[in-house]
Amino acid sequence: MDFGSFRAVDGCSFSVAKGSITGLVGPNGAGKTTVFNMIAGALRPSGGRIAYRGEDITALAPDRRFHKGAVRTFQIPHEFHHLSVIENLMVVAPAQPGETLLSNWFSRARVRKAEAETSRRAWEALEFLELTHVAHQRAGQISGGQKKLLELGRTIMTDAELVLLDEPAAGVNRTLLRKLEEKIEYLNRERGYTFILIEHDMEMIERLCEPVICMAEGKVLIEGSFQTVRSDPRVLEAYLGERQGAAT
């Protein structure tokens, strides 16, 4: 992937097994988010290909990838700032009949039924995220941490099979973080969601992720279990640093 003359991701090749929680770690500027943008379709790679369930999706628009079951969160919250928090969640629900023009006139019962279901799911998600008290605030007015939670809430609103989480833990308090981990584990175990997780919180990576991929300067350094990656000398040098690696 090139940005002008700058090559952000180069010769980066990995595959993610269905049903796994893969951790993507590496120093700032390693190209982790760029990889996410390419998987989600926001960026078209300058070369190479992206396959999802055996199908080449390199040229597919982001909205089409969403409907195939790949959903992402943003590192910097991308909330719909004029919409209320509850609306922010409701708008995400896939395949809403009320989004076509004519159905609001000719199949109102179906639209109403779908809306009731969407509303129920959105409230459930808010309950889980402990955001019910801000449900009717404009999303642009809630705190930064709450916006992060809202990002996560969107993934719960879908029937995703592949969830890309870009630093979900940054700016989220510890208690909620544990709940978040539990939810990720639950979705992974019970519903078979596949996760790719970008995170700098090594404890979270250790608890959740198998395998872990470490990137640096646009390339994959190493892929393996958390223990293997943590003790790899190249990872220590490029990312964790000698001392932290020895301490953990």
Place this chain on the structure above:
Amino acid sequence: MEWITVLNYPVYLAIFICIYGCLAIGLNIQWGYAGLFNAGVAGFFAIGAYASAILTSPWAEGRLGGFDLPFPVGLVGAMLLAGLLAWPIGKICLRFRSDYLAIVTIGVAEGIRLVARSEEWLTNSARGISAIPRPFGDLPYAKAQLVYLGITALILLVAYVLVQRQAVSPWGRMMRAIRDNESAAQAMGKDVPYRRLEAFILGSALMGLAGALYVHLARTITPDAIDPMLITFLVWIMVILGGAGNNRGVLLGAIIVWVIWSTSEIVTDQLPSEYALKAKYGRMFLIGLLLQLVLRFRPEGILPEKLRKESREERPMGEQASATQATGNIIN
């Protein structure tokens, strides 16, 4: 003086408010809901005006026409043509970001005006099209005006109801989401280019409808009547002043701006003739000043976009929720 003639001026004023109300709702779909900066409102107004004029006027030497079709056909034709032309324009222009879109649409509107001015076979160029029929135009002047007000008000009401229902539906929610954050909306599965085109075409069709309503009131159309500076400028101020994203707001904006615009003309008409030419710019200044004041003290408009609330259907166990209301209810 008969009572009905006393009403002449307010009726005339109200007809124009209805016409500009249609334009404002059209622009509100584009800007208020979909966030599209269309600075070519006058162009789509002109397309509608000329389309209906050509379809309904009697035959005349040297230009397209002579179809003599009834008034409703003219209205539908105006909407269809404006919507149809919005399709390729939108297809090309909507790829631009908001400010670039504004520049491109100004160009499009100017192009349409030049076509109207120079293509004699189509629009009879500067001489324009005249003898355009008006429904119930045979009635005495005052009564005919009153009937025409009824027709335009009814059409505006229908347009308002149609647009308002879409606005409060999931469709409106999706449009506002696209407006607020395009890349997030796309990541959440919304087909952004298609939806923007949808809003652009719908809004443009309403602008075409307004053009048709105008042309049957004036019964004549020349390229001077579709001054892009004036129409586009006034409609934008109506939307911003009234409150973008709120259909009732933009209608209120249409009333306020048109009343000021039109009544100030009565005042300036009293001035000696050497000031008459300058007076028009004085009126524009007045409107501009009003816009400045609104932007300074009420940047979201007089009636801002509503915050939509979604109440819970069932009460979860162990939680005291406040009184539940039907889903989809709009409070505030």
